[in-house]
Amino acid sequence: MGTRQMGLTPTIKGKTMRNNSLDRAPRHFLRFDLFNRLLHGFLMFSFLGLAASGMPLRFNQAPWAAALANTMGGFGAVLFFHKTFALILTLCFLIHVGTLLRRVFIRHDVGVFFGPNSLVPQLNDFFEMLQHFRWFFGQGPRPQFGCFTYWEKFDYWAVFWGMLVIGTSGFMMWFSTFFGSFLPGWLFNIALLIHADEALLAVWFIFTIHFFNSHLRPEKFPIDLVIFTGRVSERELREERPAEYEKLLAENGLAAIETDPPPLWLKNFGKLIGFSVVACGFVLFGLTLFAFITE
Numbered sequence: 660m661g662t663r664q665m666g667l668t669p670t671i672k673g674k675t676m677r678n679n680s681l682d683r684a685p686r687h688f689l690r691f692d693l694f695n696r697l698l699h700g701f702l703m704f705s706f707l708g709l710a711a712s713g714m715p716l717r718f719n720q721a722p723w724a725a726a727l728a729n730t731m732g733g734f735g736a737v738l739f740f741h742k743t744f745a746l747i748l749t750l751c752f753l754i755h756v757g758t759l760l761r762r763v764f765i766r767h768d769v770g771v772f773f774g775p776n777s778l779v780p781q782l783n784d785f786f787e788m789l790q791h792f793r794w795f796f797g798q799g800p801r802p803q804f805g806c807f808t809y810w811e812k813f814d815y816w817a818v819f820w821g822m823l824v825i826g827t828s829g830f831m832m833w834f835s836t837f838f839g840s841f842l843p844g845w846l847f848n849i850a851l852l853i854h855a856d857e858a859l860l861a862v863w864f865i866f867t868i869h870f871f872n873s874h875l876r877p878e879k880f881p882i883d884l885v886i887f888t889g890r891v892s893e894r895e896l897r898e899e900r901p902a903e904y905e906k907l908l909a910e911n912g913l914a915a916i917e918t919d920p921p922p923l924w925l926k927n928f929g930k931l932i933g934f935s936v937v938a939c940g941f942v943l944f945g946l947t948l949f950a951f952i953t954e
Contacts, residue, residue: 686893688916696889700932702751707936708744710862710943712737717855718950745829752822775906776806780816784809805902810872821861828854862947866940874937882937887929888921 715724762768788809793799828850897904
């Protein structure tokens with residue numbers, strides 16, 4: 660028989676030779692730095708707080724709404740918490756916009772609007788979406804996605820648009836005395852309708868579409884830890900974003916973003932936070948959907 664047999668490896672001077680592919684730990688690359696992970700964390704925390712405090716106000720006649728409000732100290736306390744979370748979310752929004760403006764006007768980074776690393780939808784995203792749909796039905800190959808996929812860009816702009824609409828209408832009602840000095844009264848009725856219904860739409864979108872896109876797709880189920888650890892393995896990068904991987908490979912850019920694997924405590928922390936938020940989101944989605952159908 661040859662040197663190799665099942666479960667055996669060749670030896671030299673009594674020492675077992677290890678297969679290099681088994682000896683080498685998987686490479687990991689940085690996708691989200693600490694700043695963006697913290698910003699997303701505050702965004703996630705404030706949005707969940709806004710949903711938990713805003714939906715009892717939207718469906719105040721539902722039995723669960725009163726019970727949830729009582730756990731916070733009553734509807735008066737709910738409104739206080741809602742405004743507090745609104746300030747945190749607004750701060751996240753302003754910080755994000757500020758970083759974009761800094762990249763454009765100080766660092767002169769036009770890649771914010773154009774190019775493979777931009778979150779602005781481009782014509783190629785439309786073709787990738789069509790190709791992806793064809794792949795769903797076995798009618799073609801899977802698209803070679805780059806840094807951001809079409810659904811990630813859709814998620815981004817949906818949240819961006821929602822914060823503008825919900826935030827503007829919310830601040831109008833919060834500071835009604837100021838805005839009422841130069842705006843007609845009927846506009847506040849419209850603001851209330853827009854704020855309530857757009858917020859409900861945002862809650863349903865985040866707790867279903869965004870959760871599915873981020874965590875419940877077959878390749879990511881049951882949870883994607885990248886937003887918590889900031890790291891992706893080489894296999895994930897190569898298989899999920901082949902165009903980005905090939906681009907970095909051609910530009911010798913992989914070494915610049917190579918990093919250590921995520922420590923165990925960080926992975927466990929991400930799982931704890933991630934599963935908790937997803938569970939709370941599903942519960943709120945179910946409660947609000949039932950209240951909407953039965954109101």
